[in-house]
Amino acid sequence: MKRVLLAAVLLASCSKGGPADIEISNAWARETVAGQTSTAAYMTLANNGSGDDRLLSVAAEAPAMAMLHSSESADGVARMRAMTSGLAIPAGTRIELKPGGSHVMVSGLPAPLRVGQTLNLTLTFEGSGKRSVPLKIVAANEAR
Template identity: 45%
Template sequence: MNFASFRAFSAFRSTALAFAACASLGAQAQVTVKDAWVRATVPQQKSTTAYFQASAGTDSRLVSVTTTLTPVAELHEMAMSDGVMRMRKLDGGIALPAGKTIELKPSGQHVMLMDLAQQVKVGDKVPLTLVFEDRNGKRETQQVEATVRPLGGAAAPGAAMPAMPGMHGDHKH
């Protein structure tokens, strides 16, 4: 092979590799995730929740979530049952209909992060690995960094609050 042929072959190979990389990126960009966040905890709290928005170009499902924060991350849902709000694990994952945005949010679908070894503080960053599956069984993994923030700016449940005059806690029984 002479030098001119080698240069032509190298240029062809580079172009082919670039097109293959772009095609691969396009195939992997089926799901878009945005606004990922995790609820802050108080000291000694052993669980928290993660939320985000996701949309898919084709019918897909969120099938699992993992994180270095804890070994236990499960997909859950809050729903009314017989007049009582109940939480249940979603073993089948969470559906992402093509072209629609789903929102994991408080009092709805969410990621439960359990067996926490440390407090999760406002401003921390939590890495989440999300696994999606399309209707053909092809899996796509996405790495997302979730920002820790308070839930609605209010104190977390169980946080100590001072007694206020006139409230039930300021008198003896």
């Protein structure tokens, strides 16, 4: 009996808590110019739930493609790297995808993005499933 109780306590301590509650806000990308086939997208991801979650992947409307990236600077050189293991979103945290940091790289755009348009992305979370996100296209010089 003691072993069963001990096992139950150990399992409970390993749990991530309750469900995640992902809120996506302030999703945007800058307008592009003729011939530019890629852009970066930014947004805020808030986990208002009591359980952890993970953003596993991002998809764009065909024929465009989307991928999670991180940016870092070392010795004056900026580098982008694909985030192949996704992005952890612990319970009770707010993560900002922003210029100079983590972002969504969108490539293969068939036409320039213009101010006022939207570009739809689909975010796939480990626990919260798929979520559709309309990106607002803003002016290239607009500070966000």
